Amino acid sequence: MSELDHLVRTRMLPGATGATLPDWVRRGLEAGFPGITIFPGPHLEDPGTVARLAASAREHRADALVSLDEEGGDVTRVEYAAGSSYPGNLALGVIDDPGLTRRVATAMARDLTGHGVNYNLAPSIDVNSDPGNPIIGVRSFGSTPELVATHGAAFIEAMQQAGVAVAAKHFPGHGDTNVDPHLSLPTVTCSAATLRARELAPFAAAVTAGAGSLMVAHAIYPALDPGTPATLSPAISRDLLRGELGFDGVVLSTAVAIEAGNGPERAVAAALATLAAGADLILLGPGVDEALYDLIHAAVVDAFERGELRVAELRQAADRVNGLARRFAPAPAGTPEPSAVGLEAARRAIRVHGDAVLSRPATVLEVRPEGNSIAGGAGWSLGDALAAHGLAGRVQQIDGPDATWERSDAPLVIAVRDAYRTPWAREWTIKTLAERPDAILVPVGMPDDAALTSGAYVCAFGAGRVNLRAVADLLADLPADLPADSPAGT
Structure with missing residues (x-):
């Protein structure tokens, strides 16, 4: 296997959609994949599935990033069948006690590490500016940038101090949309001034709080880059996030996860455009199987060999991804201790x-x-x-x-x-x-x-x-x- 093959895999995060890891993912972990993402489904009705998948991944890569969406409230993976032991963001925003938000995030992180998880695709730090938003809703801390920024930063700092990397989402803000991006491509039509004052404030706070990674939204922001989804936009990932906000962590993209259902050509094109836009790590999603991944991998390698993508940037991105894995090296898995803070918060909300x-x-x-x-x-x-x-x-x-x-x-x-x-x-x-x-x-x-x-x-x-x-x-x-x-x- 060439260095280029290894480096390309380092920028891909494959999905686990069943009770066991597919053979191609196991091989990929040994050949460069930095970890896995556990997606929802019937396999999570068995509460032991997450820990088993995490242990399986680390048989093939000891420092694997094991990721999932654990937001509390409506969105849980480790308690998929029973429901979450922690209220979600909106309840915490209603209470408006940053100290309590920290305690909840710390307890959640301890639960996650107990299940072998060291990378949480949370929190959602979108400002819920459109109350009819079909995808954010209770996942947001609230409708004002100050509230979301305060609680987002508290959550991020506490969870990472407890040993779990975060992927704060969905940059540059997903609260002013009226369609689900998994079903149709949203457009955020607010002005540049409104977007900067309202949507960007929580992400600036997340950067200051030291977020290990940020997830980019698959939505169009005409005020920033007309016609190009943020996931595929250098103006958003490079100029705004890296340049203006000074973010030096891992940029995680969702484009391939969403486009995989639209056919292999769209998925391959999304992967290439995402890397060109400046993403460090691509969420492959449940629709990417071995055959589709092989097409993506071959196309990406070819683009680097032809000089369409720069090898120097490939190495820099791989260093950032590997650095995240080292910074949040998995602690020994164990049995999480029950915490009363979730019920305290739910009652106060x-x-x-x-x-x-x-x-x-x-x-x-x-x-x-x-x-x-x-x-x-x-x-x-x-x-x-x-x-x-x-x-x-x-x-x-x-x-x-x-x-x-x-x-x-x-x-x-x-x-x-x-x-x-x-x-x-x-x-x-x-x-x-x-x-x-x-x-x-x-x-x-x-x-x-x-x-x-x-x-x-x-x-x-x-x-x-x-x-x-x-x-x-x-x-x-x-x-x-x-x-x-x-x-x-x-």
Whole structure:
């Protein structure tokens, strides 16, 4: 194997999409791949999968970067089946206690290292400037740059001090989009002045905080580079991020992960353009198998041999990637110790209107629009949390506009996830609240507007398991300072 072959692999991060690593990924780790990314799917319903994949990767490269998206709240990989033990960013932003954000990030990092993970593709430090954004929502700390910058920096510093590299995302800001980039290419149309004042502030703070890497958004920013997605734009990755903001860490690109589903030619072209734009590390994504990777690898090697890409820059980028792996060398995996800070934070985030106490078992309706592409199928259920208190009578899942439910004189609790972005879920909830205005409404994602009104309203700011346990504790009228290890609600 030539030096060029090895260096090209150093800039590629292949995906793990099953319970075992494919043979080509195993061979690639020995030949230069710096690590793996664990993607969501049914394989993560077994809670031991992450640790096994991490251990498998390190059989072939001892300092492998084992990465995944562990944001807390709605987005979890290590607790994919049960739901997260930590609230997500929006809940932390609502509380607005940077010290608590640090404690949550530290505890999350300890959980990750216990599973063998040393590279977290988080936090999302996008300013949620468009409340209808289908992909950010509860993943953002909030809607103001100052709030997001403060909590983003606190999260980054604490997680990295605890031994886990971060990939703060999605540079230069993904909060003002109205489509999911995994489904269609978004365009951020705000002016350059607005973008700099609003979207860039958290990333400048992340650079100052020493973020080991930044993930670039696959979206178009006409004010910065008309017509070219940020992932493929030298003006954004080189001139703005490296030059203006002075970032010297690893630039991680998502272009190939997203374009792989559009055919091999698009994926190969995206890989070449991404490297030319200045990315150090390419997220290959679940759509890249051995055959497609071989095409990408051959095209990249050919581009360097023809002088279209510079070998000196290839070596510099490989040094940055290898430096990240050395800086966050994996600690021995072990059994993570339970932490009470997740439940403390979830309880502090809750906002209540009206009388929200159940005196007897309730009918629980869980209105379940399809989750966004990054959350995947991570589990959530308020019914399960209430059942632990003996307060769940009948639990029904509402998964479409024509869903029916069994009427009774029992108290009614409606848990709805992100109705703001799913018309049928919103209309169904409004209709049911008109029939039962005494219902307790529990938005388990983004809060909705006044159209969703009821006798009582409990906003959780996230659908993580710990968010819903906190709601259930409140509905059961348990003390707010109930110890985390209390039998009630476990």
